[in-house]
Amino acid sequence: MINSSSDNVKKLNSINRRMFITGSLKFFIMVGIISRLFFLQVKENKKYLTLSDKNRIREWKLAPVRGEFHDYFGNVIAGNFEAYQLHVIPEQVENFKYVIYRLKDLLELSDTEFKKVLKKKKESKPWETLIVSNNLSWEKFSKINNHLYDLNGVKPVISISRNYPFNENFTHIIGYVSQANEQDIENTELIKKNFVPGLKVGKIGLEKSFEEKLIGTNDIERYEVNAYGRRISQLEFQKGKKGQTLKLTVDTEIQKLANELLKDKAGSICVMDIFTGEVIAMHSSPSFDPNLFVFGISQDNWQIIRNDPMKPLLNKTLQGRYSPGSTLKPIVALSALENGIINTKFTVRCTGKTELYDQTYHCWKKEGHGYVSLRNAMKMSCDTYFYEIARKLGVDKLSETAKKFGLGKKVFDNLFEIEKDGLIPNTQWKKNALGKGWLLGETIITGIGQGYIQTTPIQLCLMTAQIANGGYKIYPKILIDDKDKIKPSDYYTPLYKDSRNIKIIQDAMFGSTNEVMGTSYRSRIDNPKYQFAGKTGTAQVKKITERERELDLKTSEIPYEQRDHALYIAYGPYVNPRYALSIVVEHGGNGSTTAAPMAKRLFKLIIDRHEIRQSINQKKYLEI
């Protein structure tokens, strides 16, 4: 018993000692757990709170509303319209197969379209919206609405989309929008930021150039979602900002007339304010309907546009490089005057052709013009005269003047990425580009705007405007609030050495249009209100052989691709001029018969519209 009890005591001592050790161990472990809790919940609380919000809150971005384009008078030329769409959330549909086949019947979907929808459905989650149709006609939309009772889960939706109310009229200025592709997203930060599936972005033209101003910002919906991504409740709706509305300097009426004049022809018309540089109209023909691209162009339509021999995709005003032909003559004459090579009394005898450096150069008039002075040479567009002064002037001096007046370089800088430089050749250029010396014969033909020289219609328009305004530099613009790019000191920089030389050229151009024997006399307007001065041009697209010269075929007898381009530059009204224009009709035959009559119709409208344009201007000032 004593033994046993002493053993008991020992046992108790042992167990109590060990209990004490265990107790202390427990204490430390508890302290460990509590400090861990403290660390997570108090010290790192912010971090985990953020993570928890990241878990549960998800944002849905909606497509932003794109800014509009307005013309000078506030007419919408690229706007937004309500597109009728049909959305289906497959999860909410009891019998998806039934509904989708029912929709196929109602919408008369083709098999390929139908397959596309089914493919899309397979790729998305059942609670994600499936767009069955993105632009329904009103008839089909209302038809669906009438059948909604047995289309459970189908949602008719009105969504905002791009619309070009004047169809093909402004395509080459504004361009068009279409679904953003990977390149668009990669290249533009704002597209990446605002991207939502189906977002439409500018692909070409001003739509592309001003993407960042037009795009706007997304509406953002914040939802609480569960671990599987299902929306539980909406937490917030953040309204996005509509893109900036851009006002253009163009006049829709004149633009429409330009389109009408060039109907079924390939070519370009552009009209410019000679003081402000505002582009009043700028049209390249043929054009195409930009609305076709908004929801993705169909293969058939695309092939039609792409394979058109008149090349509707080409913006001829900015991209078309043409020999200026006789429209260069004002610059040649001006250059010769400025450099003191000739004066107004300088006379050349034209016999219809001239022998220079073992080559025969022909004047357009076989019989020749006889003795011609500068004014008459311009008026009748005598080639012999200009061969002679070009020879005396030399190509380097000529190119200097031509470049000064805006030929051979981009008019809008980087505004249109497709714009081409054109080419004003000189001896240095030829050595660098072709590695050959300049031939004197090449100077001769440059004098009548043939040979290497290439200009775009917009450059010709700028040149004409700068002659018309008395020889001062202007900065063409198409966007009204585009001032910031031009330094005030750049305004009214004279481009001439002697202002009288400009007057001489203006007078010669007046003669060309308004006096008997002038090349565009038939297109003149006698009413001083509309009277304009111009210069015709006919640009050869190939060298005329001796045989052809003898045949002397009429334009209609020559195959289309070999016909000459018809050009015309003009400004008006002659007294107090305000507007300049350039017209190019590809393979139009002859400047005086094809292009100049268009100017007559244009000037009538331009001058009539001038007062309305002015009244808008005054209103603008009054408002300030």
Place this chain on the structure above:
Amino acid sequence: MYQHTRLTNNNFTFFQKFRNFDYILLICILLLGFISLTTMYSTDGGKILFHTKSHFTKLMVFTIMMLFISFINIKFWFSIGYLSYIVVVSLLVWTYFFGITSSGSKRWMDLYFINLQPSELMKIFIILCLAKYFHRMKLENVNSVYTILTSLIIILLPMGLVIVQPDLGTSVLIAVSGIAVLWFAGINHKYFIYTMLGFVISLPFVIAFLKPYQKLRVLTFLNPDKDPLGAGYQIIQSKIAVGSGGIFGKGFLKGTQSYLEFLPEKHTDFIFTLFSEEFGFVGSVVLLVIYIIIIYRIIAIGANSRSYFAKLFCYGFGAAIFVFITINMSMVLGLLPIVGSPLPIMSYGGSSMLATMIGFGIVMSARVHSQQLIA
């Protein structure tokens, strides 16, 4: 001598038994039950659904059972020490052959009204068995080779049966329960130190023998961000839930991590995460304090028991409960790899609660019959 007769008086009246109850322990257990019920209500999304109802029923039945157990003399529990162990071992064997397979392991036996998980019961009955084994043993015999071998067999047998289910977590907890008793029984501490050292040294080899999914858990614990949506998902989401709770929590029924189903296993192993998210640091500490009081009362009851068996059982059970709690919490707080281990009383699961309540019942019985000597 008078005192002696009083102390050896075995005729406890019903009223006396009531008086001898440890009311602090009882209140804490009921409080814990209440907290677990509200938390379960929250996991059901603030509605009384299946889990809440089932948990409530179990809580009621098992609490009554616990009270019933406490009225039974501690001598009885001593007498069935070996028997109960043998019964549970046979249940484990039965499970091995006829158990229900669920999510890849065979842990449950179908009792028609309840699916019993015998491995959970073993956590308690191994303590009972070893406490009985060491009760009569003289201290000098405790460290004999025979004793150590026998007790190791007692521990390793159920462990092995549970490992093959496979259920590493529970088998480790069974081992911990058994080892706790060995420790209190006075087995030389150098054995523990050697075992620990041996374990640490052999750890890399053990890992090499683990099943791929178990290996993944260990690796995930070491670096959960390696595969945040796969293996690391549970622990990352659990830490986010706890951490975002802050000092006062997101509020009852407002735990976004659990409501939006980011939390895995929120009814069972991760119930503390949900509680901690909704009630924050303060709530978690309060819960911990309740657990600490329970453990403290268990130890106090052991200390006041006259019989060595009761002492051993209480100390062993107290240590085991402590380990269950800390392992579960360390796991959800990212301090230990994920092993399946429920939080006593809080977690949903009948077998675990049954075992815990039996444990509490025996402890309470030890309290009620604290003066009972066992020959």
